[in-house]
Structures are given as C-alpha cells and as structure tokens.
Amino acid sequence: MQRQQVEEVFRQYTSAYNANDPKIKLKIDHTFRVAMLAETIAKSLGGADEDLAWLCGMLHDIGRFEQVRRFHTFFDAESVDHARFGADLLFQEGLLERFALDLSEKEKRILEVSIRNHNAYRVQEGLTEEEYTYCNILRDADKIDIFRVNCDTPLEEIYNVTTEELRNAGVSKAVKQCYFDRTAVRRDCRQTAADYVVAHICLVFELVYPISRKIAKEQGYVDRLLDFPSWNETTQEWFSYMRNTIWKEKKEYQEYENEKNTSVT
Numbered sequence: 001m002q003r004q005q006v007e008e009v010f011r012q013y014t015s016a017y018n019a020n021d022p023k024i025k026l027k028i029d030h031t032f033r034v035a036m037l038a039e040t041i042a043k044s045l046g047g048a049d050e051d052l053a054w055l056c057g058m059l060h061d062i063g064r065f066e067q068v069r070r071f072h073t074f075f076d077a078e079s080v081d082h083a084r085f086g087a088d089l090l091f092q093e094g095l096l097e098r099f100a101l102d103l104s105e106k107e108k109r110i111l112e113v114s115i116r117n118h119n120a121y122r123v124q125e126g127l128t129e130e131e132y133t134y135c136n137i138l139r140d141a142d143k144i145d146i147f148r149v150n151c152d153t154p155l156e157e158i159y160n161v162t163t164e165e166l167r168n169a170g171v172s173k174a175v176k177q178c179y180f181d182r183t184a185v186r187r188d189c190r191q192t193a194a195d196y197v198v199a200h201i202c203l204v205f206e207l208v209y210p211i212s213r214k215i216a217k218e219q220g221y222v223d224r225l226l227d228f229p230s231w232n233e234t235t236q237e238w239f240s241y242m243r244n245t246i247w248k249e250k251k252e253y254q255e256y257e258n259e260k261n262t263s264v265t
C-alpha cells in the first residue's frame, strides 16, 4: 500500500478545512495516531494485514471535517453520525477514489464496515470473523487515543459545561452500575458532567485485545482522567474507588468485591 500517497491525499483533503482551527487540528492528529495504533494492534495479533488496519485508522474519522463544515459541531446527536457519514462520503460519494488505492472488494468491505461501526455501542451483527477483527482493531485504537484527547482538551470544552458544573457534579446510579458491570455506558444513561468522565473511563472495559489494555495503561491517560478534581465529596470517593479497581481483571475484580462485601457484613 502506498502510505505516502494516502497521507498526502488526506492532508490535501483536510487542508480545505482550516487546520488552524484547533478542533480540526485535533482530528487530524487523532487520525494519524489512531492509524499507528491500529497498525500496532494488528501486528500483535499476527495474521492481520497491518497496512489495511493502518488505512482503517487513516480514514475512520474522515466524516468529521465535512460534519463540522456543514453543521458547525462535532456533536453527532446535534448533526449526523460521523461514522456513517464518513463511510457514505467514501463509498457512496466517491471520496475513496481520490485516494487511488488498489483494494480488493474484500478489503473495501472491511474498510467500510470498520469505519461505519467504529463509534457504535456494539458492532453490527452478521459480519465475517475477519470483518469483526478489523472493526475491533479500529475501535480499540480509537478508544486508546480518546483517552489522550480527553486529557489534552479541557473537559469543560469537551462536555460543553462550566467548571462549576463539572466540579460539583455527582455520578448517576445507572452509570456506576455500568462500572460495576465492567461495561461501556450508553449515551442515554449519562446525566451529569461527571457521568461523561466516568463513561469515558469505562471505555477501558471495552478494549478487546490485551495489547490495547497494555498500551492504554502504559500511556497513563486513563490514570490522569481518574485524577478528576471534584469538589463533590461523594464523587471524590467514587473516583478513588475507580482508581483502586480500574485495572483489575474481571475475575480479580469480582474477588475484590466479594471480599469487601464479606468484610462489611
């Protein structure tokens, strides 16, 4: 695969969207990092095509640029689902042709389904095992870099809230339950600003591959998110509980919880 060419066309394409805007620059940097991460994960699996994984990363957020131009927001709920939108631009509106890639039908299909599914709560059903693999590689790579983005950008900006709101916020019961269940938080469960922070932390539980967990842990961004400086005492306690338990494997966590419960009663 001609990576240089892909990078060049990508840069050319995105240069039309004002890279001086920090939000656009953020998406460009995110893209390159996700591509690298996807490649690393693919390599660790053995048997996966590293170039194809890298390409999935390079094109996964291509819909972001047109989204912000047309709708002036990155909030999917207020505009379009950026994953589907990007896949439509590439595969229905001819954007993929600009990259002049020599892809087989199977590779195109992998590229398309992994982009379409990258931000979904769960990957669609009915894919081949190979298609699932690339979906999971991309989803893991994207999540790992989201931890970084959330550390590098003020939370007030990401969640569109005031500092006061953020610092005073409690954590909803339903969101805590997701943490206990070691699962991602559905959008409709999130009610407070702190819920959003916890929801992002819970993405750790969705990482499919051991190497993804390892990278996320080593990068340290999840731990930085856990240092959330709350003014709300109950929220402080909740974050300290998460700091103690976040990296425990499922079984180890269950044992920890069982032990805690027996010592209390």
Ligand SMILES: [Fe+2]
Residues within 6 Å of the ligand: 060, 061, 082, 083, 118, 119, 142
């Ligand atoms: Fe995305």
